[in-house]
Amino acid sequence: xxxxxxxxxxxxxxxxxxxxxxxxxxxxxxxxxxxxxxxxxxxxxxxxxxxxxxxxxxxxxxxxxxxxxxxxxxxxxxxxxxxxxxxxxxxxxxxxxxxxxxxxxxxxxxxxxxxxxxxxxxxxxxxxxxxxxxxxxxxxxxxxxxxxxxxxxxxxxxxxxxxxxxxxxxxxxxxxxxxxxxxxxxxxxxxxxxxxxxxxxxxxxxxxxxxxxxxxxxxxxxxxxxxxxxxxxxxxxxxxxxxxxxxxxxxxxxxxxxxxxxxxxxxxxxxxxxxx
Numbered sequence: 001x002x003x004x005x006x007x008x009x010x011x012x013x014x015x016x017x018x019x020x021x022x023x024x025x026x027x028x029x030x031x032x033x034x035x036x037x038x039x040x041x042x043x044x045x046x047x048x049x050x051x052x053x054x055x056x057x058x059x060x061x062x063x064x065x066x067x068x069x070x071x072x073x074x075x076x077x078x079x080x081x082x083x084x085x086x087x088x089x090x091x092x093x094x095x096x097x098x099x100x101x102x103x104x105x106x107x108x109x110x111x112x113x114x115x116x117x118x119x120x121x122x123x124x125x126x127x128x129x130x131x132x133x134x135x136x137x138x139x140x141x142x143x144x145x146x147x148x149x150x151x152x153x154x155x156x157x158x159x160x161x162x163x164x165x166x167x168x169x170x171x172x173x174x175x176x177x178x179x180x181x182x183x184x185x186x187x188x189x190x191x192x193x194x195x196x197x198x199x200x201x202x203x204x205x206x207x208x209x210x211x212x213x214x215x216x217x218x219x220x221x222x223x224x225x226x227x228x229x230x231x232x233x234x235x236x237x238x239x240x241x242x243x244x245x246x247x248x249x250x251x252x253x254x255x256x257x258x259x260x261x262x263x264x265x266x267x268x269x270x271x272x273x274x275x276x
Contacts, residue, residue, distance in 0.1 A: 036064065037068060039068070040068030043069055044069050046153050046197075047151045048151065049073045051073055051075050052076045054077055054121045055120070055122045055123065057082065057126070058128065058142070060082060060092075061088050062091035063091065063096075063100075067093075070098065080116070082115075089101075099117075101115065101116075105129075108142060109140070109145075119150060121147050123152050124154070125152075125153070129154050135182075136186045139183070139186045143191060146259040148259060150258070150259045151257065151258050152187065152256070153254060154187070154253075154256075157252060158177075164246050164248060166234070169221060176221070181196065187257035191260075192257030192259055194257045196253060199254060201249070202248075203246075206245055207243060214230065214233065215234060
């Protein structure tokens, strides 16, 4: 589900938010196996992933979508799952071909951490770019680590959404969410051939389950609100949506950058001694 957004502008608080959510994170997203397959298929299709590709999911969380992509494409190399949260990475199952690497996008971009399988043929960041402070520099650093013909996909929510959140949360969302066109420009400035497209999935959720997710602050955006504000927001949602089920569009921007075939990679194909 495309709900996870909301840069608090306090990296430590964002980190604590994900550490708290790690054990129940999949419950908030895996409500519908069809949705997981749909998103994984869209990612694999956009990136044109081949089984032998060196792949990374940057900001992977628990590896929920990486697992589905791996099932779809059966990569011959481990799918590298990168996330700064140790608690999130503990949810990964290495037997499923997922290779945990504790690092942030900035760590990779600035070469503080190097991937064991590089340069990359395909990489994606799903709803994580809003947590990056210097988006231009970080995306440029990631672009440098693509192999010739390598692809980098940024999956993000659009500038406005039609979610049944309370009004103050929607207002805060619009103030914080980066514009997909700006992310596309960053990839273009990094020397990638860039495209911006949109995909949409219709969500249907039991209203009480959705309200429980709001109370649990399943979105990092909601960590900006106090308990009292969350409860008031839930009451506002109840008034506006008395129906037993909620149905609304989940729309995503797919910002895809591709390195030209003639560009030489700037990182070695293997990094001696590297590992998860």
